[in-house]
Amino acid sequence: MTATPHVHPPQEVPSDDPRVELDAATGAFEPIPPYPPRTERESEFYTLGDGEMFINMGPQHPSTHGVLRIVLKLDGENVVDLDPVLGYLHRGVEKLCENADYHHSIAYLDPLEYISSLFCEWPGVLAFEKLLDVEVPRRAEYIRVLATELNRILSHSMFIGWMALDLGGLTPILYSLIERDEIAEMLAALTGQRLLFNYLRIGGVNGDLNHEFLSRLGDWMSRATTQIESNLTLLNENEIFVRRMRGLGTLDKETAFRMAVTGPNLRASGVPLDFRRAHPYSVFPELEFDIPTRDEGDCLARYLVRIDEIKQSLRIIDQCLENMPDGPIMAKLPRLLRPRPGRAYAAVEGPRGQYSAYVISDGTDQPFRMRIHDPSFVHLQSVGVLMPGHLIADAMAVMASLDPIMGGVDK
Amino acid sequence: MDAALKRRLAARFGERLTSPIHQRHDETEIRIGPGDVPDVVRAVHDEPEFRFILLADLAGVDTGTSMQVVYHLWSETSADWLRVVADGLSREDPRVPSVTFLWQGAEWMEREAYDMFGITFEGNRDLRRIYMPPDYQSFPLRKDFYLADDAARSPGAGVRHMEQSHTPRSGRTETLVRKTRA
Numbered sequence: 001m002t003a004t005p006h007v008h009p010p011q012e013v014p015s016d017d018p019r020v021e022l023d024a025a026t027g028a029f030e031p032i033p034p035y036p037p038r039t040e041r042e043s044e045f046y047t048l049g050d051g052e053m054f055i056n057m058g059p060q061h062p063s064t065h066g067v068l069r070i071v072l073k074l075d076g077e078n079v080v081d082l083d084p085v086l087g088y089l090h091r092g093v094e095k096l097c098e099n100a101d102y103h104h105s106i107a108y109l110d111p112l113e114y115i116s117s118l119f120c121e122w123p124g125v126l127a128f129e130k131l132l133d134v135e136v137p138r139r140a141e142y143i144r145v146l147a148t149e150l151n152r153i154l155s156h157s158m159f160i161g162w163m164a165l166d167l168g169g170l171t172p173i174l175y176s177l178i179e180r181d182e183i184a185e186m187l188a189a190l191t192g193q194r195l196l197f198n199y200l201r202i203g204g205v206n207g208d209l210n211h212e213f214l215s216r217l218g219d220w221m222s223r224a225t226t227q228i229e230s231n232l233t234l235l236n237e238n239e240i241f242v243r244r245m246r247g248l249g250t251l252d253k254e255t256a257f258r259m260a261v262t263g264p265n266l267r268a269s270g271v272p273l274d275f276r277r278a279h280p281y282s283v284f285p286e287l288e289f290d291i292p293t294r295d296e297g298d299c300l301a302r303y304l305v306r307i308d309e310i311k312q313s314l315r316i317i318d319q320c321l322e323n324m325p326d327g328p329i330m331a332k333l334p335r336l337l338r339p340r341p342g343r344a345y346a347a348v349e350g351p352r353g354q355y356s357a358y359v360i361s362d363g364t365d366q367p368f369r370m371r372i373h374d375p376s377f378v379h380l381q382s383v384g385v386l387m388p389g390h391l392i393a394d395a396m397a398v399m400a401s402l403d404p405i406m407g408g409v410d411k
Numbered sequence: 412m413d414a415a416l417k418r419r420l421a422a423r424f425g426e427r428l429t430s431p432i433h434q435r436h437d438e439t440e441i442r443i444g445p446g447d448v449p450d451v452v453r454a455v456h457d458e459p460e461f462r463f464i465l466l467a468d469l470a471g472v473d474t475g476t477s478m479q480v481v482y483h484l485w486s487e488t489s490a491d492w493l494r495v496v497a498d499g500l501s502r503e504d505p506r507v508p509s510v511t512f513l514w515q516g517a518e519w520m521e522r523e524a525y526d527m528f529g530i531t532f533e534g535n536r537d538l539r540r541i542y543m544p545p546d547y548q549s550f551p552l553r554k555d556f557y558l559a560d561d562a563a564r565s566p567g568a569g570v571r572h573m574e575q576s577h578t579p580r581s582g583r584t585e586t587l588v589r590k591t592r593a
Contacts, residue, residue, distance in 0.1 A: 035545060041537035087542040094527075095551055130436050260466045260516030273465070279437070279485065279492070345438055345483055345492055347467060358470050358481065371470040371481075381519045410542065 031056040031071045045083050051075055055392075059088050065162065065399075066406025068380075072392065079387050079395050084380060089410035097370035102128050102202060102337045105367060109357075110196040112374060113408045116155040118148045119350035120408070121200045123357040124372070126281060126346035128202045131339035131361050139327040140204035141283045146320040147190060147199060148348075149313040150217075154183040155351035156306045156313075157228070159403050163303055164235055166400035167244060175231040182220050189213040203331030209324075217321075224314060232307060245300035249386045249398035252297055259382040263353025263375055265402055268305045269297035275349040287319050299401035306403075309351075338365050352376055352403055374408035413439060413491040419460055424451060429498055440494040445480070445507040448497050452510050455484065455493065462486045463493050466514045471524035473554045478505040478530055500530065509534035527552035 031054035037043035048054070058069035067088035073081040093112060097105035105124065112120040122144070129136060161176025184194045189212040191199040199206050235241050251261070256269045266273055274291045276284040292308030294301035339361040347356035353375030362368040379402040386402075387395045412434040420432055420441055427447050433440040443451050455461040463484035472479040478500035484493040497507050509532040510517045521532040522541040529550040532538055540547060549556060 033545065038539040038545070039537050042539060087544070090542040092551060098552075257464050258513075258515045260514050260520075262465070262467075278487065279490070342435065343438075343440070343494075344436070345468070345494060347492075354467060356468055356483070358468060358483065360472065369470075369472050371468065371472075373468040373470075377519060377523075378516055381516060385515070 042083075045071075045073065045081055048073075049075075049080075052080060058085075065404060066409075068406050068409070072395075074392070077391050079390055079392060082384055082387055082395075084383070086380075086410055089406050091411065093411050094370050094372060097124075097367055097372075099366065101365045102339075102367065105370060106200065106202070107198050109372065110198050111407065112372065112411060113376070113405045114195055115158055115405055116151050116351050117195065117197050118151045118199060119348060119355050120372075120374075121198070122148065122348045123346045123355050124359070124370070125200045125202055126348065127344040127357045127359040128337070128339070130344035130346060131342055131359060132202065132333070132337060134203045134331050134333065136203060136331055137328045138283070138325045140329045140331075142320050142324050143205050143209060143329065144200060145282055145284070145287070146317060146324075147187065147197075147205075149316045149320070150183050150187060151197075152313050152351045153310050154180050154187075156310050157183075157231075159306055159351075160232070160235065160303070162403075163397075163400050164241065166396050167241060169235070169238075169241065172231070172234050175234065179228065179231065182216075186213060186216045186220065189216055201330065202337065203333045204329045208329050217317075221314070221317065221321075225311075228310060235303075236307075242300060244394075245303060245397065245401070246296075246298060248299040248394055249390065249401060250296070250298045251382070251386060255382075255385060256297070259385060260378050261353070261382055262378070263350065264305045264309060265302055265353065265379060265382075267291065267293045268301035270295040275347055275354055279347065281346070281348060286323070287316055289313075289316050299397055302401045302403075306351075336365055338363060347373075350375065352405070352408075353379065372411060374411065376404035376406070376408035377411075380404040380409050412437070413489045416489045416491055416493070423454065423458075423460075427451065434491070437491050438494055439489075439491045440496060442496045442498045445497045445500055448480075448495075448510065449508045449512070451495060452482065452513060455486075455495070456513055460488070461493075462488050466510070466517055466520075467492065469510075469517055469520035469524065471528035471530050471552070473502075473528055473552065475554045476502070478502055478528060480507050480524065480530060482510070505530040507532060511535050526550070529553070 032046055037046060052073055052075050055072045055074055057072055059067045069085040069088065071083045071085065072079055093108050096108045100108060106121055109120045109124045110117045157176045157179040161173035164172035187197060188194045189210065191197040191206065251265065251269050253269050253271055256266050256271065270293055272291045272293045277291060289312045292305050292312065294305050341361055341363045343360050345356065345358045347354050355375060356373040358371040359367050360369040383399050383402060386398050390398060416439055417432050417434060424441065427443055428441055429444055430442045455463045463486040465485040466482065467485050468483040470481045472481055480497040482495040484495065486493065500507060507530060509521055511521065511534060518535060518537055519541060521535045522538060524530050525532065525538050526540045526542050527550060
């Protein structure tokens with residue numbers, strides 16, 4: 001007896017849905033939106049002058065550091081104006097945090113930025129601790145500083161690679177990835193994760209220093225300075241790179257404050273504002289480090305400030321390892337946290353600028369309102385001030401030098 | 412807590428404050444009416460005894476009964492964060508003057524507050540949605556936003572292309588969910 005083969009009826013795509021019409025080419029973005037302009041600025045932007053044209057860049061452009069779409073208004077090869085279109089990565093983290101309890105929302109803060117996750121957790125945790133009046137053990141504070149400074153180096157070394165990549169140099173990113181991988185492995189030994197660490201806890205940290213972390217760290221620290229220096233000779237002594245960056249995208253002090261810019265981008269404009277010193281938190285008052293600044297405010301200055309910061313971070317890590325006190329790594333806290341009604345704001349100095357969180361408690365175990373401020377968002381906005389007048393290729397360099405991460409921009 | 416800052420603020424803005432100055436940890440909070448925002452913010456930004464030059468954060472808040480806009484400012488003259496709360500915006504039509512005349516960087520933060528809460532910032536020349544698609548109907552961070560219903564009502568949520576044209580609804584208050592659900 002032979003089995004008759006079962007034949008599947010040919011499957012058809014249901015086409016009775018009037019909303020699905022595939023006449024027009026899908027996936028192609030028309031730069032001009034099909035609806036009437038909503039604001040004065042939008043109508044001004046979408047009105048073409050003589051000899052101008054629109055170019056749609058993104059959302060899948062490799063040099064936009066994520067899923068960002070920019071509509072460029074061009075005159076020849078010069079950027080006249082631009083209109084960033086955000087929201088492709090919007091996950092509603094603030095809303096998610098309002099529907100999670102206090103411990104749980106730390107895990108939501110993590111994936112805001114996939115390069116410097118620890119800095120996204122920290123302001124949230126600090127704000128919760130302020131609400132609860134928790135005293136964090138000193139050992140936990142030192143471990144936090146140690147881990148975050150490693151994360152800062154990781155972030156800055158990736159910046160250097162991306163910066164060169166956006167200018168057309170393909171080699172430095174490979175060296176950056178070596179650096180990043182070593183630190184990621186190290187932090188994985190400490191936190192259990194390579195990318196989204198989820199390490200800080202309300203009142204302390206998740207785990208104590210362990211042997212694997214310390215041996216990897218000791219191994220890396222012994223050659224970090226020379227290794228980073230030798231990686232940088234690729235760029236620092238590269239005439240093309242340096243001359244291209246010099247004088248590009250100059251941001252002066254007044255404009256920087258007007259655009260609410262913080263972090264290395266502000267310090268490259270000659271303002272020594274670092275919240276580790278300007279508004280001290282954790283154990284930073286006990287640690288010695290300098291605040292590197294540059295006066296030029298151009299792309300090269302922003303690049304060099306970050307390199308100097310790597311050196312200062314190495315100094316801080318040295319001091320942390322030297323002064324690491326013994327003791328507990330967690331404060332004693334109940335499992336279920338119910339802070340008294342109140343408000344708290346906390347900010348930390350991250351590799352991109354000021355990360356902060358504003359939390360309102362209404363006495364339940366969930367935050368009533370959780371506001372997250374990310375520096376990438378503010379810096380991406382100042383691209384609109386810096387780019388006009390530059391060539392398209394240079395405009396990408398300007399954007400890369402501000403170092404926005406789309407995960408943080410879109411929240 | 413910076414007691415000197417509290418004294419200076421009380422002396423300078425005495426009758427404009429709608430509630431007593433609140434201090435906790437490293438934060439000083441003043442509450443003002445929405446109409447006073449430009450004057451107060453300009454004063455704390457410009458006057459040499461304050462010099463709060465950095466806008467650290469701008470947040471919208473829905474308290475359930477009214478709306479607020481919260482500004483966090485930093486100055487080197489004080490060890491505290493200054494929190495300026497523009498209090499008592501109506502939930503039907505929340506309006507507050509924009510601070511973009513002082514910080515151009517507040518433009519996107521105000522767009523975000525508009526997108527999430529529907530707060531209208533008068534004087535912001537680019538007040539349109541920033542995260543949600545242009546044809547999105549509701550304001551997600553409001554306390555009356557009911558996730559499943561409200562997200563499904565918006566045509567931009569995955570069915571149509573984000574940038575397709577649409578006929579906008581007439582009034583903004585229609586988007587309040589409680590009304591349609593009741």
